[in-house]
Amino acid sequence: MKKRIMIIGAGQSGKSTLANWLNQTDRPLRKTQDAIYGRRTIDIPGAYLENPWMYKYIIALSQGASHILILVDQSRPVEVYSPGFACIFTCPVTGIITKCDEHPENYDMCVRQLRRCGIQEVILPISLRTGAGLAALERRLAATHAG
Template sequence: MRKKRIMVIGPTNCGKTTLVHALNDHEGPIKKTQNLIYGKYTIDVPGSYIENAWMYKYLISAVQDASHVLILVDQSKCANVYSPGFAKVFRCPVIGVITKVDVNPENEANCLRQLQQIGVQEPYFKISTANEKSISNLKDFLLEKVMRAENEIYYRR
């Protein structure tokens, strides 16, 4: 059985790779993601997989390696790149994350509405690289969820 990871998806420049580095405890330079990158705990998905509908099939194929999906919405731009009900194509739990919450706070309501329209249930996490506590809270939540999911799989055997 393959290790399940947390899939991180979102539009280009919304902070996916920065978040992935934090979740994987990776120190070092951040490079633009051109392909799916399987990290210690995550799958980093390039923005092009979301921004080009013809690539959805690759995204849906890769999600079989995921225990959870993080769908990111960028508060600094709040561009709507997801189709209505998009989150419902995934069979694993989907968690909504609003990134760059320290930029353009007037966009928060639009970001929340967008997460609701694409079918992501609350709670939503609001994170910023300027606030390490926000990322730490998300990390703790995910660790608890992933550990619980792994234990359920182990005990079903």
């Protein structure tokens, strides 16, 4: 089985846009209740994260992942992760601050949120609109053999 990059985040945090970029596709963006498998990614619906009783599905789907990306939207950093959430995964986890070109005053809040959810190592700010941080993300994924 090919391992993929799992993308987790609240609704409207940029998961599908990031999945499209990683998969080098322009699949139409739409809200879905199902995990979407791309060439390189597993895009997890925000509803799975917003309902803790659905964590078991995230854990099961993570078995097919080589890397987990946990997203926080800098333009609206809604607290959605349980404390220690990132610690349930057995593969590398990277915190991603999306839309880093919007509302820079929220950056520290985003970092604190990712730290609370258990990300102790790498946190990368990215903007899919401007391209900021995307090369660093690809280097991180390549360094952890994500595909």
